[in-house]
Amino acid sequence: MSHDGNKDNSLNLLFTVTWKDDSVVLIDQTKLPNKLAYVRCKDYKEVADAIKNLVVRGAPAIGITAALGLALAAMHSKAETLNQLLADLDAAMKLLQSTRPTAINLFWALKRVMQTAKEKKSIDEAKKAILDEALKMLKEDIEINKRIGRNGAKLFESGDVVMTHCNAGSLATAAYGTALGVIRAAREEGKHITVIATETRPVMQGSRLTAFELQHDGIDVSLIPDTAVGFTMSRGAIRRVIVGADRILRTGHVFNKIGTYQVAVMAKIHKIPFYVAAPFSTFDFESNPEDIVIEERSKEEVTMMGNKRIAPEGVRVFNPAFDVTPPELITGIITEKGILKPPFKKELTLMGINHGKINPTKSTG
Numbered sequence: 001m002s003h004d005g006n007k008d009n010s011l012n013l014l015f016t017v018t019w020k021d022d023s024v025v026l027i028d029q030t031k032l033p034n035k036l037a038y039v040r041c042k043d044y045k046e047v048a049d050a051i052k053n054l055v056v057r058g059a060p061a062i063g064i065t066a067a068l069g070l071a072l073a074a075m076h077s078k079a080e081t082l083n084q085l086l087a088d089l090d091a092a093m094k095l096l097q098s099t100r101p102t103a104i105n106l107f108w109a110l111k112r113v114m115q116t117a118k119e120k121k122s123i124d125e126a127k128k129a130i131l132d133e134a135l136k137m138l139k140e141d142i143e144i145n146k147r148i149g150r151n152g153a154k155l156f157e158s159g160d161v162v163m164t165h166c167n168a169g170s171l172a173t174a175a176y177g178t179a180l181g182v183i184r185a186a187r188e189e190g191k192h193i194t195v196i197a198t199e200t201r202p203v204m205q206g207s208r209l210t211a212f213e214l215q216h217d218g219i220d221v222s223l224i225p226d227t228a229v230g231f232t233m234s235r236g237a238i239r240r241v242i243v244g245a246d247r248i249l250r251t252g253h254v255f256n257k258i259g260t261y262q263v264a265v266m267a268k269i270h271k272i273p274f275y276v277a278a279p280f281s282t283f284d285f286e287s288n289p290e291d292i293v294i295e296e297r298s299k300e301e302v303t304m305m306g307n308k309r310i311a312p313e314g315v316r317v318f319n320p321a322f323d324v325t326p327p328e329l330i331t332g333i334i335t336e337k338g339i340l341k342p343p344f345k346k347e348l349t350l351m352g353i354n355h356g357k358i359n360p361t362k363s364t365g
């Protein structure tokens, strides 16, 4: 991987993933907030490594990156028949899918680009179709985020102090963001919003990424330790909470960064509206809560801080990367198609059926 980059100065937006000179160019999020550096992935294996190692993270961003990774696999394939190409793509898809298990956007994006290849009659057509579709997804992602932003901004008033957890911003998408996109859109409407970002231990997406991104865009942000969520809410300092999602089930269960559930419980106790902002590509109309694999990450994320040990050697560690927020804690789910209100199950099941994702004749639990 080598360094390069892209930035839209007119909008001052960070572009997390782009396609340049037959490579996938990513903001290296492992270097933030100290350095805004870019890496260039020249083949799908480098893309898979970048996703696995959190160079790129956030549900929509990893979906788009993986789709572009598949385009690289197509481009470099030596296949001479369409079937051989599809077999090469299948192998690449399996590697990309194995990088992270929880965010559905990864699987959704790979399935979507793979499908376009399968519909083609020649190798050249299939190779072109994959790249075209992946680039279309990248462009669509920004448009969808802006729509989510406009829909959600209606819920926010000037002067609101809004808590967010993890990073569901430009850095978690192609650009603009979902939860932070709502805050951007509110600001574009002339509303003054102050953001309280949680640190989001142990990977610190809140302090390293959300604080960096909002400062970069000139949005008022303060940082609190995760442990200060309840106290800050109890002081009456927070008007609303907004977070992103890695997967939303038809039951309204939201899988998101570890700690989201605690924030939602606290919000409920303090009667603070708790919103989730996510695109339709984050919905999983088929699975039940117990089917979803929650990624568990290395114990070093918990026991070490940089090179410094912060827990005794040999201690047992449980380090889940995501948790589940049940629907009863959620005030609304903001999507590009509008705001879903509880009870979510009925509305979402209907949407799943309309999308052909749920077979209404079969029991889905």
Ligand code: MRU
Binding pocket: 057, 058, 059, 060, 103, 165, 166, 167, 168, 169, 172, 173, 177, 178, 179, 205, 243, 244, 245, 246, 256, 257, 258, 321
């Ligand atoms: O482990 P990460 O950093 O990929 O987790 C990211 C999150 O949990 C985000 O909140 C989620 O993907 C929504 S991003 C729009």
